[in-house]
Structure formats: structure tokens, C-alpha cells
Amino acid sequence: QVRLVESGGGLVQAGESLRLSCAASERDLRINDMGWFRQAPGKQRELVAAATSGSSTKYADSVKGRFTISRDNAKNTVYLQMNSLKPEDTAVYYCNVGGSTDYRGNYYPHFTNWGQGTQVTVSS
DSSP: OOEEEEEOOEEEETTOOEEEEEEEESSOGGGOEEEEEEEOTTSOOEEEEEEOTTOOEEEOTTTTTTEEEEEETTTTEEEEEEOSOOGGGOEEEEEEEEEEEOTTOOEEOOSSOBOOOEEEEEEO
16 A cells, blocks of 8 residues: 655645645555645535646646646656635645546546645635
């Protein structure tokens, strides 16, 4: 079973940036599809960004042009660069590894391969 450790969350002001990291153990991320999700209080968990093992990416409309998903194979780590943050980006962010991606680029998370979550708070 893969162990995922997230970091990089925090409190920032609107317009600032954060970079989230998700380090994976016992799993070669190069061969895995992966995704970043977020869950705000009282809302369902939603997909923010996803990347296939072939490096295709897909983003939620609300973050297109502001967020970038990437991976560092040498460090077995996936990142979410978040720029121009908005108060509505406030949520707990989770990474997921080893899910599947359909022909439209929609990522379906692995049932158990979740990180512990990292809080992102954006003040106005």
C-alpha cells in the first residue's frame, strides 16, 4: 500500500501563491495516474487537477490558468502549484495516486491511496 505525505498548505492572502507537495513511498509515481482534490466545509470533495502517467493533465474550470500539477520522478513527488489564490480556494487539499483516467481525461481516484490532507486558507 502506498503512503502519501502532503505538505505546503498554509494561510495566505488573496493573490498569493502556494505549492503543495505529495511524496509517495513504495510506489513509482511514473507509472501512475494521480490527482489533487479539495474539500471545503460543507461541500463535497472535488477534483482540482489530474495527471496521467503519460503527462496529460486536466483541471477544474475554477482553477484553469492558475494551478499546475506536476511531478518530480527523481523525488517520487507530485506537486500542485497554486497561483493567484482566491478565498474560494480555501479547503483541505488531498492527493490521490493510482486511480484511473477515462478517454475524456476524467480522473477516478483510487479507493485507499489518499494523503492525510493539508489545509489551505486564503484570506480576502
